[in-house]
Each structure stands twice: as structure tokens, then as C-alpha cells.
Amino acid sequence: MRIKNPGLTVILSAVILAAAGVFFRDFNYTIAGFFISGILLLNYHYILLNLKRAALAAEINRSLDKKFVRRGEVVEISASVTVPGDYPFDITAEDVIPAGTEMFTGSNTCEIKGSGSVRYNVTCLAHGSISPAGIRLNLGGFFFSAGILIPEGGRDDITVFPSLKFSDAKSRLFGGKEVDRILPIKGSGIRDFREYTYTDDMRSIDWKVSAKQGKLFIREYTGIEGEGDMFIVDLPDVEEYGRDIEPLKGVVGSVISSGDYRDKVLVRISGCNLVGIRRIRSGAVPVKNILNDIGPSVRDVHMYRYRTGNIRGDLTDRYSEVKSAFSGYERAYSFEEEIFAIFEKNNPGGIKIMTGGTGDLSHIGVIAKAASKRGIKTHCCIPKDVGFEENLRNLRQFKFDILEAL
Template sequence: MKPGPAAEGTGVLALAVTAYALLFDDPAGFVVAGALLVYLVYRAHLFLRNITRVVGSLAIFRKVERTIVRQGGGTGVETTVTYEPRPGLAVGVEDLVPPVAVQDGEQAYDTPESGKIVVRHRLKFMAAGVTAFGGIRLAARDPFFSGSLDLKHSALMTPSITVIPTGTSLTSAAAGSGFDEHHEEGQAVLLKGQETRSYREYVSGDPFELVDWKLSARHGKLYIREPEAMSGGSPCVIVDLPDPGHPLSDDEMTRYSMAVNGAVEGTYRRYGVCPLLLIAGGEVVASLPPEVPEEELFGALAMVRPTEQTVPVYRYLDAATVQTHLRGVRKAPGWEGTFRERLGTFISSFGSEDGLSYFWTQVTGTLRRSRSNGVYLCTPGRGDISHLVQVVLEARHLGFDVSGCTLSGPESAAARAELAACGMERMEEI
């Protein structure tokens, strides 16, 4: 609650009257100053009572042009807010956008009658998944005070919006829901040639010397010549789902979701396939082989959200690391007899295949079946990352190149250093 011009003027007047009463020892001045302060308290109480009644009577109806939107696409929103008007109280509202959306233009307001406000605006959705509105921001003012409240009750956050990743073909059910942004996705035109395996659309970062300018001019978009040497296996994308125990801000979750979507979409457009593995701690949430249909691949990205880690975190040493530790035990002076034997047995148990968890076998099987030549690991880099250490060690053991991305910031610096020590070659910051 903030004081308005009238409250500030009344407060200044009360101070002036008090100063007068002190200088001239006038009891009537103290009475007047006290009355002014009591009136200010009364106006503050009246403002709080009025805004409480407005909040209690608030009701909204939000209508969107479509509830299924392609990533990067937009939709129009009309939100009607009704409330019980209070004498002398001016009310305004702001529609709070979903965390994965940005405002496309300004919000327009209309007041067809007292106690009713209509807000119209457009949103552009930047990340895939299912999202909801952020609620309503209520602003109120009278001649003496003003204030605002963010109301985020579940009833004020409907309806939910499903954002389809770019490149995903809509199902017939989605098409029947009013979605009308059916863009034709550019498909690679396979042409036989002595040096060119196929053509595909240009992806940011591709060298311009591979652009086929004649084909690009004919179709009005950039196409890349893909030589035979570029037809190797695609990297296996591994996504570490955020841990609710280490919550991300709305901005961090948006950036992470967009990075994951970009990695999967870029891999799929470049190679035509994208082996995908979603993990939450020591648990595999989803494992998609290279031959999975496009719709299922991009549909799985809706699972990129905070996921409880139900499988306890554990530690595991690869065989090479176990042998290194064992050699150190054998060479350590003074560790003779039973102690050395028991310590060697204890260390060996960390690399024993008899004690491997189901998570290890799933990760290993996924990497072997992916027919990939590398791993791209996406992780927020928060909390314990022993499961990621195991993934990196196993990928390196199988001969995979490992790179990835993590959120920026000091919280993730330790994770980046630990993964680099395990053999991760490149780690981009989101």
C-alpha cells in the first residue's frame, strides 16, 4: 500500500500543525494534528476494507483463440474480469502471462460497465510443454492510497495451453481443436550425386560454403548440401530433468526448456533421427531409440519439467578407476595383511557388475542401441550429480565423445568442473 497525493498532503499538514503547536504552545494545534492522523488511519482502513471486498468478489473468464500452439507461435487472449465496485475506488487489472510466453504487443483494456474489465492481448510461446497462465494482477487506488496484488489461485490461471515443439506434425485431434498454424516444414530433398548425399534446410551455425544457392533461390529458403562424410550417426541427447529439491526460477526453467528443445530439434533436422534419454536422478524416465516416430520424439519433450527423484542416488566407479585405486592400495606402505585385503574387496565392490543397478544397465543399453557417435548431455547442474558422473564415465568407456550444456551461474560451476574431470569435452552455458 502506497500513500497518494491526498495522504501525503494530509501528513504534511499534520506535521505543520504539530510544529505550530510546539512553537506557540497551543493545545488546539495538537488536537487538530491528532485529528488529521486519525483521519489518515481511517482512510487506510477504508482502502484495505474496499480492496478486500473487491478480491472476494473477483471472477474471471479467459478465452483464448487456441489451446494448442506451435512453439514460437502466438495466440490471442481475451480475459473478462468482474468484481463488486466500491465507492471512490478505481480498479485496474493485468493478465499475468505464462512463464514460457512473452507478450506480443501491449495489453488493451475496455470497461463496458462498472465492475467489469475486458483485457485483450496476444502471447508468443517460446518453449514446449503444457503451461498455465500466471493469474491476475489487481491494482486499486483511491484519493489517499494505492496498491496492487498478484492473485495466483488455480481458478485464475485457466485454461492450460499445450505448446507443440517446432517440427512436430499435429495429430488430427489437434487440428480439430481450432489450431490453424499448419506451416509446411521443409523436408530434406534427397538427390543422388557423386559428392552430395542429400539436401536439408540451413540450421544456425552451418558453414555458408555448404549452401546450395541455386536450390535456395528456387525454394526461397536456404538449403545445405550434405556430403557423404556427414552421414554419420547422430548424437544421443540425454536430458537430466530438474530436481524439485533444487527449484529453478521461471526464467531458468524457460531457458532450460528452450535449450533442450533446440538440442533435440537441431539434431533431428540435421540427421533425421535423435536418440533421446530422459533421466531423473538414478531413474530412466523415457528412452527413445533412433527409429521412434517424429511425433513421439517431440511429444516426449512435454516431460521436461521438475520431476521428483524417487530412486536413491548411489555411487559407482568404472572398471579403470577401480583398478587405479587398487594399485594404490597394493603400493601403500604399512597396509599389510587383513586390512589391505578387506579394503581391496570394498573398493572392488563399487565396480562389480554383480552389484550394478538397473539404471546403469538401462543407460548402457540405450547408448549401445542408439548407434550414435557421441552424447549431448543437458543438465541444470544443480544438486548432487553422481548419476551424471556415471553416465559420462560409461559414455567415455564406450568410446563416445561427450559434450553438453548447463545453466549458467555459480550454482552450476561445481557441476561443470566435476563433469569435465570425468571426461566431458565441452560444456556450454545456457
């Protein structure tokens, strides 16, 4: 039950008028004070009586668009409240936001004129079972207002599983009691947890977390800070920039031969096109054999920009422009997903990006941003060729930890 200072209003009215009666030596003021206080007290109890009557007669229907989600996802909650009968006061309903969620969009309040409904979206902040707290009916009169909560425990629960997205502040495992404290459950050196796949090492399975969640989860360990666990080579276009392959090979050979490249991952891209992924299993593999994989490739569409002429066939310029822009955006998004999937699968402690530094470099920015979100150190190298100073200036916008020309 929630009241806006009813007792204080009644007491102040009685005290003020009683004091006036004593001051003016006229007990009519005192009698008037008690009379007004009695009216206010009756009004207060009349509001409570109507509020309890409305709460007993209220019918609540609730629906959720999803009952099984992952942490960080949005759930749409809708509820309708029907209060039969006539009431001399205004009634409003407030759907209490469930614990472990936060309001995303919409409104959780409505006026009740026989019936009313609310519809809003919440973001699930902690995994586990989240239950609606209930509907609060608020009744407001001229002097007082009061509210009463109609609980709904155990109805329409939302089951929230841990998020499997890339590591950030909203995608880690949380304890059942840690709804308000944003603290991940991790051991020393563990970056995050994710679901087990058939290609993972069973020795990385965390059996305690797996037993709690009912699924197999593996531990993802942090890499050595600053160590280049992954090499990403941006290959030139086979048609336009094939002549730039030799300077790029020089950079790749210099980077690989400068350290221990055993058990490293070599990712070859050409613009937005993911050409191939190779794990260097042994340090006995000659560098020249690795360089044989470095060659011009078909460069995919540019990201965040469009160019006319990408669509084959006799189409109007406007249609070609719109279609090209849409295709570029669609491909850019899928390329970003591919990068996150590579990072999640291999979990590098650091990456070394090698590119010619020419042409559209939006895809390099996407890689740098994805690495920054996972806390991965980035090291970018370009050939020390003609015009490399301008290329360095263009690449500085992506805020690499290390940017150099070799």
C-alpha cells in the first residue's frame, strides 16, 4: 500500500485549527478543526475501500513475445487490465518493471476506464528466471492518492541464457544473486565463456558452469598482452592492385620471421572478401611456403560506400545506385559478423594487420573496431613504399595500438 502523506495532512489540519481556537479563545475553531479532520479521514478510508475493491475485481492478462532469450536481448511485454464497476476516482495502472531488466522503449503505465493496456520493451540484464513483479493500481482523489500492488509471482517467467556474442560489458555470465552488480564470474586469466562446439578442445570445458546452465560451456583464455596471436593480411585486388603484392609480401615475411609463428592463425582477406583461414601448426614450416598463400585476390564490395556499375545488366542508373548501396551495406554487416566469429573462435591476445594501405580501407576500420570491443591489441603494418606517409595518415583514424611502415 502506498499513500501520499494522509496522516500528516489530517494531523496538521487538526493541530492548526486547534491552535487557532486556543489563540483566539474560540473553541468553534477547535470543533471545526476536528470536523475537517474527520471529513479528510473518511475520504482517506473511502479511497482505500474503493482501491481494495478494484484490486479484488481486477483481471490481468499478460503476454510476452519471447520466453526464452539470451542476455542482452530485448523482450516485448504487454499486459491488459480490466477493472469492472464504477468508481468515483481516477484509476491508473503501472506494470512494475521486472527485477533484472531495464526499460528499453514504450510505456508501462496507462489509465483504467473499465480497461487499459500497456506495451513496452525491456532489456534482460542477467541470466536466469525473470518473473513479472505485478501490476500496481493507483487511485487518486482530491486530497489523497493510494496504490496497491497485485503480485503475479510465478506467471509468465522469462528464461534468460548467457549471451554468446563477443565479449563486452553485457555479454558475460552472472550469478543468480548478482542482478545489480555487474561482475563476471571468471577465474584468473579467463576472458569469457561460450557454448562448446565439436571443434573445441574438451579440456577447456568448464564443468561447473556447464552443470549450472545445462549445456556445455568452454573457457576462453586471454592471450599474452601485445603478442601477435593472429595475422590478418589484406590482399590487393587481382585486377587493379596486383602490382602491389611484392611490397606486401615483404611486410608479411618481415613480420612472420621476426618472432615465433608456431600455432598462429593466418587470415587472408581482400576488402570485405574472406579469402581463407590457416593455422600454422608448426614453426618448421618455411616462411616462403607461407608467402605462397599471399597473392592477389578478387576484392569484394566496399563497405559503407557504394559505387554505380556494380550491377550487371541493363538497369537504370538510379536503380543501380540503390541496389549497389543496399548490397554494400548488407555485405558490410556480414563481414563484421565474420570477423567477430573469427575472434570468438580463435580468441587472439593480439592481432597484426598487414595491408598495402591503398584504396578503400573501411574494412580495416571494422576489424580495428571489433578488436577494440574485445580488448584485443592491434598492430598494423604497411609497406614503406612511395606515398606511405599519406597511407599512415589515413590509417591513424582507426586508432591502432601500433601503426608502422616496414
